Amino acid sequence: MPITLDSATALACALVRLPSVNPDGDLGTGATGEGDCARFVAGFLADCGAEVTVEDVVPGRPNVIGRFPTRGSGKPRILFAPHTDTVGVGGMTIAPFGGEVRDGRLWGRGASDTKGPMAAMLWALRSLGAQIADLSVEVHFAGFMAEESDQKGSRHFAARHDGYALALVGEPTGMRAVHKHNGCLWAEVITRGVAAHAATPEQGVNAITRMMPLVAALDGDFRRQLVEQGGVDDLLGPSTLNIGTIQGGTRGNIVPDRCVLGLDIRFTPQLRDRGGATALLEAFVRERDAEAEVRALPESPPLDTPADNPFLQQLVRRGAALDGAPWFCDGAYLAAGGIPAVAIGPGSIAQAHTEDEWISVAELEAGARFFEGWLRAL
Secondary structure (H helix, E strand, C coil), rough: CCCCCCHHHHHHHHHHHHEEEECCCCCCCEECCCCHHHHHHHHHHHHHCCCCEEEEECCCEEEEEECCCCCCCCCCCEEEECCEEECCCCCCCCCCCCCCCCCCCEECHHHHHHHHHHHHHHHHHHHHHHHHHCCCHHHEEEECCCCCCCHHHHHHHHHHCCCCCCEEECCCCCCCEEEECCCEEEEEEEECCCCECCCHHHHHHHHHHHHHHHHHHHHHHHHHHCCCCCCCEEECCECCCCEEEEEECCCCCEECCEEEEEEEEECHHHHHHCCCHHHHHHHHHHHHCCEEEEEECCEEEEEEEECCHHHHHHHHHCCCCCCCCCCCCHHHHHHHCCEEEECCCCCCCHCCCCCCCCEEEHHHHHHEEEEHHHHCCC
């Protein structure tokens, strides 16, 4: 049955009311997974005239893909690419799936990140209707699962689909064209010792005290190395380090035999091009304690789409200022797979993941008009 809606805001309300909490984090609800949201979007796309496929990335958690008909051949292909999952809802002070409109705002989990931007994109496509076939570009849509954890959805898509001139990744950027963001490395540094009774500490080796000079070195010399090796990007600034956790020992009367330091490193495209953050961290730790261990998750790549991409420049001509961001998004994995990408959408990132998440209705509707006008201007 066709989905009857009368505005981008009404569509965003419907999306917010569909729980699609990423099951990989702190949930706050028993309703998780992107399935219901993906099926709703699939129905909306089909009603707009798209050929729709739903690709399970993991069981019950699909990407939804819509390909709009086009007349003529050889046209550049444009991809609209928001994500369908949200973070958890624990601690929210409003009804997370209420989708209520009041005081000029739409409230609920995902209103800003990123069901509002997704609704703006979808409504632009609906407004164009059959005219999409006569545009100078071929238009596709992809709703990705799992952006809020490991980006499995965008990685799955990039490995199987190519040939796009630009992907517009739906994120609340205030309609700024974010064509750069830092890469990310999560890593642990581990020191080991020998357990002993605290009454005879000389018989053991204290893993915590062994970690202490590494903490000082990472907080000082390594920060400087990050800047020296990664430079200071014109939009992103320098690479950064956060020493986020430290865990060691089991109780006060035992010499600890293990200590683990948790790190978050956000690194510039320049550092990626010089070997990446993992290699730099491993070499730094090895120099200072050859027996210490670095355990690193795979690096999440930075986004660095050239500013002279002609379709990106069309966004700029429509009023979307070029920008960079300290956060991470699906665009990086699309770009790493050969699809130039830019993050853009209505709303503010400051509202993402908050206890009372909302998006301005005026910004949402303006975003839908922007995307429609951009496609027409191409």
